[in-house]
């Protein structure tokens with residue numbers, strides 16, 4: 054079976070620092086992979102390279118078997134229909150209402166009539182437990198947790214086969230964070246999508262991951278089933294999981 | 307660094323920026339002429355850029371027309387040519403002041419607004435999010451603004467022409483003892499289609515500049531609130547300079 058996402062030998066230099074240095078990673082259809090790693094190691098850069106927001110200096114990106122970097126604009130627009138992305142900061146369009154945000158892809162890429170798009174948006178909003186009363190509000194009128202739900206709804210409305218979540222629970226209270234975790238697990242199960250999530254939060258990682266991979270110095274240094282993360286036999290992973298300042302990784306203060 | 311090196315460096319930076327802007331503008335034009343066309347966005351921008359600019363443009367025009375009439379009266383009196391006030395007012399407004407002042411006012415109002423809005427969308431990753439939703443930011447954001455501004459500015463300038471002439475008329479009839487009917491007749495007899503058309507060509511060019519520069523600055527902004535502020539300032543300065551430079555160019559080409 055071809056992998057849903059295949060990153061091979063990704064390299065990216067930003068501000069004269071080699072952020073990605075031969076990063077290789079793949080995700081099978083219907084599987085949930087969680088990427089862990091310290092702040093600034095290039096987790097977001099990895100995802101941005103995978104979805105075409107950043108162009109890697111070297112390496113290849115395959116989505117559902119297709120060479121993504123070789124596609125032109127039209128090809129990419131078609132290929133990203135298989136993808137959903139939840140941005141670290143939500144990235145909701147603040148000039149549009151919540152339902153227009155959620156239905157953006159239907160309205161503007163798929164030319165679905167507004168009435169139908171709205172109905173489908175409200176349906177997906179219900180799935181992420183966002184009441185229909187919020188449909189006509191603007192993003193600024195929602196709390197951070199609700200914005201995250203709206204962004205999640207926008208990411209999944211096209212039933213993508215591959216979903217990226219960049220720190221879905223950061224900045225949320227533990228209860229909302231757990232609710233978001235549940236939603237992610239549910240979405241992945243329900244849609245049968247492959248998921249790639251980034252998190253610093255080990256509780257969240259354990260809950261949503263089939264597999265966990267750790268990035269350090271621009272490479273994947275460990276990868277394995279989620280249940281093995283406590284017995285990885287890798288000093289770097291151990292230190293990260295324990296959340297300790299003692300170990301091979303130097304905290305940057 | 308020696309002064310020569312500094313001049314060289316500044317020149318290269320300016321050229322590089324000009325080249326990048328030219329590429330951006332080319333992409334923007336291409337996006338204006340290829341589907342999908344987002345009519346609802348064009349309409350929304352037309353309201354924002356055209357309709358809501360009416361007060362600014364109207365106020366500017368009425369005062370400029372009035373001041374122009376006074377100045378021409380005083381200047382004309384030096385060689386007994388006071389009666390040419392209506393002719394020169396309408397010429398000055400339609401060919402030059404209407405489009406240039408409307409353009410400069412909108413460089414402040416519209417170009418900065420576009421830069422700030424798109425800059426915020428850039429730094430909060432809304433533009434990136436749009437591409438992940440299979441929608442091209444050039445077609446959804448840039449093209450509607452460019453189309454709306456290029457079409458709306460000529461309309462605004464027609465309004466500015468009329469109001470500017472009215473401003474001159476009011477001053478001339480109220481405080482300079484002109485006869486209203488004669489003033490109007492002189493205005494219409496004197497002005498030629500070519501004068502108005504020159505003004506409208508300029509207006510369309512200025513509209514394009516205003517939207518394209520604002521979008522360019524916003525699209526390429528980075529570095530948080532500071533970067534967005536810088537984008538807005540740069541948009542005003544760059545579009546004002548480009549408006550004045552192209553004003554001269556268009557006039558020179560047209561006069562030939």
Ligand SMILES: Nc1ncnc2c1ncn2[C@@H]1O[C@H](COP(=O)(O)OP(=O)(O)OP(=O)(O)O)[C@@H](O)[C@H]1O
Pocket residue numbers: 067068072090091092093094095096097098099
């Ligand atoms: N657009 C950019 N321009 C320049 N440098 C960048 C850019 N984006 C990221 N970087 C740099 O790349 C490195 C990795 O950034 P990235 O955002 O991937 O970190 P991260 O692993 O997601 O961290 P965090 O957990 O804090 O979100 C950082 O050193 C950052 O300074």
Ligand SMILES: [Mg+2]
Pocket residue numbers: 096097098141219
């Ligand atoms: Mg990040």
